[in-house]
Amino acid sequence: MSLAESFDRLPQAPLQRLELDWLHQAGVEVAVLRLDLIDPLISGNKWFKLNHHLQAASRQGARGIVSLGGAHSNHLHALAAAGQRFAFATVGLLRGQRQDTPTVLDLERFGMQLHWLGYGGYRARHQPGFWTPWQAQYPDLYPVPEGGGGLAGALGCVPLREQVRSQLPALGWSDYHGWWLAAGTGTTLAGLVLAEAGAHPVHGALAVPMDHGVPQQVAGILGEAGRALEGYALLDASRGGFAKVDRELEAFIEQTEKTSGLPLEPLYTGKALLALYEQVRAGRFAPGCRLIFVHTGGLQGRRGFTGQA
Structure with missing residues (x-):
């Protein structure tokens, strides 16, 4: 599938x-x-916001999704749960330093690979070239904006x-x-x-x-x-x-x-x-x-x- x-x-x-x-x-x-x-x-609204992103990822032959959010992110929570249920890889780029919130513990339980960017690193998410190193590290994953945003x-x-x-x-x-x-x-x-x-x-x-x-x-x-x-x-x-x-x-x-x-x-x-x-x-x-x-x-x-x- x-x-x-x-x-x-x-x-x-x-x-x-x-x-x-x-x-x-x-x-x-x-x-x-x-x-x-x-x-x-x-x-x-997460199922709906992810739908077209997953279609684009599928067209590119990606095996999963890399996206961003905070330690309480509903978007990352839904994405990680979907990855576990439908067997695709998920990577989360998180704001700030490590926090063991209930959401974060769920992300790990669902199998999402986490990277903590700090606050300055997370603020750079809108800068040109932000995704370049992450796409180099995860060339087979499709990048999705914070919150499943974009058109x-x-x-x-x-x-x-x-x-x-x-x-x-x-x-x-x-x-x-x-x-x-x-x-x-x-x-x-x-x-x-x-x-x-x-x-x-x-x-x-x-x-x-x-x-x-x-x-x-x-x-x-x-x-x-x-x-x-x-x-x-x-x-x-x-x-x-x-x-x-x-x-x-x-x-x-x-x-x-x-x-x-x-x-x-x-x-x-x-x-x-x-x-x-x-x-x-x-x-x-x-x-x-x-x-x-x-x-x-x-x-x-x-x-x-x-x-x-």
Whole structure:
């Protein structure tokens, strides 16, 4: 079985209503695309973002993937799990110094070969020539950007629009008014912008500060695809920086999970939903508005904050 054949059958994510008092009070309806439910390990948007990368790797005859991430990386976790399940090699280039986080221990258990780049070495990942020594060391592996990014990663997310549209009748919806999702690299957001082609706006709640390059990455993907830079908006929801977690966020996640049963984590989905709460309370969305909230997964990363197994 080739790398591409492993991922040929895209999993179907359920679309579920989100029942919360603050939505009812504002007259706003939200349905959650539960990408966290598609697979216990290759979870969230990762299966979709990896799909086209694996197709490209297969066309080049690669025997595996080399990619980047941090010590809590959902992307590397899903990639390593996929490598173990579908028998292809995986190598991870990690930010900083060795950390024995639950995610890192999983990566090794799944068979991923790890290299720790330090912080300066990791910052160089966007520099020309970064990949040259790694491709020399691993000539039979295909390099994939951080988070499964780039145009290939975005194209893998295009089918999410049809997954939503096919389930609207079950909700009693004929249409929706826009998307809301967390943005770490902006790849999934760019894929939805490509899929929508201006039909519905896509709102990205940034998990990193605005100056971390996400606007430029989204613009680069859309430009490479030959699309105009429109149909989306980015909002800084980082609360002071990536992985910054405060008591208000923790309390919001705890209350939301208790009330709705929707599991969240503090880096992406929790911040994105809290940002939506703030926008709804501020009157950003009129009564009758219907939004699709994308649950991008990442629940395995909660272990680094909560001690959960």
